[in-house]
Amino acid sequence: METHATFQKSTQVEAPVLELIGKRKSRRAYADRSVSQGTIDSLFEAARWAPSSNNEQPWFYIYATKEQPELWNKLFEAVNPWNQLWAKEAPLLVLALARKTFHKNGKINQSARYDLGAANAFLSLQATEMGLNVHQMGGFYPEKAKELLNISDEYEPVVMMAIGYLGSEDQLPPELKARENAPRERHTREAFVMNKGF
Amino acid sequence: METHATFQKSTQVEAPVLELIGKRKSRRAYADRSVSQGTIDSLFEAARWAPSSNNEQPWFYIYATKEQPELWNKLFEAVNPWNQLWAKEAPLLVLALARKTFHKNGKINQSARYDLGAANAFLSLQATEMGLNVHQMGGFYPEKAKELLNISDEYEPVVMMAIGYLGSEDQLPPELKARENAPRERHTREAFVMNKGF
Numbered sequence: 001m002e003t004h005a006t007f008q009k010s011t012q013v014e015a016p017v018l019e020l021i022g023k024r025k026s027r028r029a030y031a032d033r034s035v036s037q038g039t040i041d042s043l044f045e046a047a048r049w050a051p052s053s054n055n056e057q058p059w060f061y062i063y064a065t066k067e068q069p070e071l072w073n074k075l076f077e078a079v080n081p082w083n084q085l086w087a088k089e090a091p092l093l094v095l096a097l098a099r100k101t102f103h104k105n106g107k108i109n110q111s112a113r114y115d116l117g118a119a120n121a122f123l124s125l126q127a128t129e130m131g132l133n134v135h136q137m138g139g140f141y142p143e144k145a146k147e148l149l150n151i152s153d154e155y156e157p158v159v160m161m162a163i164g165y166l167g168s169e170d171q172l173p174p175e176l177k178a179r180e181n182a183p184r185e186r187h188t189r190e191a192f193v194m195n196k197g198f
Numbered sequence: 199m200e201t202h203a204t205f206q207k208s209t210q211v212e213a214p215v216l217e218l219i220g221k222r223k224s225r226r227a228y229a230d231r232s233v234s235q236g237t238i239d240s241l242f243e244a245a246r247w248a249p250s251s252n253n254e255q256p257w258f259y260i261y262a263t264k265e266q267p268e269l270w271n272k273l274f275e276a277v278n279p280w281n282q283l284w285a286k287e288a289p290l291l292v293l294a295l296a297r298k299t300f301h302k303n304g305k306i307n308q309s310a311r312y313d314l315g316a317a318n319a320f321l322s323l324q325a326t327e328m329g330l331n332v333h334q335m336g337g338f339y340p341e342k343a344k345e346l347l348n349i350s351d352e353y354e355p356v357v358m359m360a361i362g363y364l365g366s367e368d369q370l371p372p373e374l375k376a377r378e379n380a381p382r383e384r385h386t387r388e389a390f391v392m393n394k395g396f
Binding site for chain 1 (some may be wrong): 212213240244248255260261262331347385
């Protein structure tokens with residue numbers, strides 16, 4: 001089967017979905033407004049209730065708000081220059097890590113990244129519900145983060161998240177401004193859902 | 199830092215979260231009620247709008263309903279015996295696969311499993327919203343699934359999902375009945391959220 005020859009994309013939601021899923025988008029402009037501790041607690045509480053393989057819960061987070069400049073700067077320093085262009089305004093930075101092995105037997109947990117993805121998806125929808133924007137970044141330096149934060153080898157830094165209330169696109173550098181309001185786009189379901197074998 | 203010496207668990211939701219996140223649970227008893235095509239479409243549409251690294255959308259699904267016994271049986275045959283005990287009643291089976299490489303350059307996509315985890319998290323919350331139960335299984339045979347469904351090496355089978363409306367615990371074998379109504383349990387946030395370096 002050659003799916004890719006027939007890939008279609010669209011910007012439309014084409015079947016009924018949760019309003020939060022329909023409207024979530026990873027934006028880059030942050031308002032100058034801090035995120036309260038209670039709100040931060042709800043973000044991680046949402047992550048906490050994700051399912052995971054053997055209920056291992058292999059997720060781990062280090063976060064800092066702009067009110068904690070020393071720690072925030074360490075996280076920010078691990079972000080790559082392209083993402084620093086806009087993440088510099090994020091009032092909350094979160095480094096999401098995966099625990100590599102199972103607690104019960106020390107074996108490699110092949111589901112760790114998958115489960116972390118689920119936890120961060122829950123966190124992102126919780127954020128959307130509370131009026132926050134989450135922008136996940138693969139564009140950061142895991143080794144630098146490990147060094148700056150003295151992270152144990154048990155954990156793998158997987159993604160950095162910039163979180164905050166939405167600002168104005170006018171804050172952004174010209175090269176990012178157009179992206180900020182561009183519609184989201186995805187392959188249509190026909191490209192990735194099959195009701196038969198290959 | 200030795201977090202694990204101090205691990206606490208609780209069954210309580212300890213900060214406000216979305217109702218769907220607060221109540222979602224992976225159960226095993228399925229009612230004898232089929233899942234409509236429109237509902238199936240909404241499940242995959244929810245997955246479709248997950249975020250992904252470079253908007254690659256590395257998720258791929260093969261599904262079958264019990265009304266399609268030939269295909270459903272192929273998926274079911276790839277489930278391990280322990281999970282077959284209860285998954286045999288699931289009206290909808292879904293094999294979730296990750297595309298291993300990026301379309302644009304053929305390089306290995308290190309985020310593929312992570313992004314699939316996010317897509318399936320969206321799917322699971324959409325299911326919860328529609329009154330469906332999703333139970334993800336790592337306990338299946340990926341190689342057997344590849345063989346039975348003629349799956350290309352481009353894709354890695356990552357998780358099998360049993361989906362359907364909730365049935366009664368009395369349908370379940372005794373060893374699973376107690377689990378069905380046991381409260382969900384998680385580490386408390388203190389065990390996995392840090393507001394400092396290690």
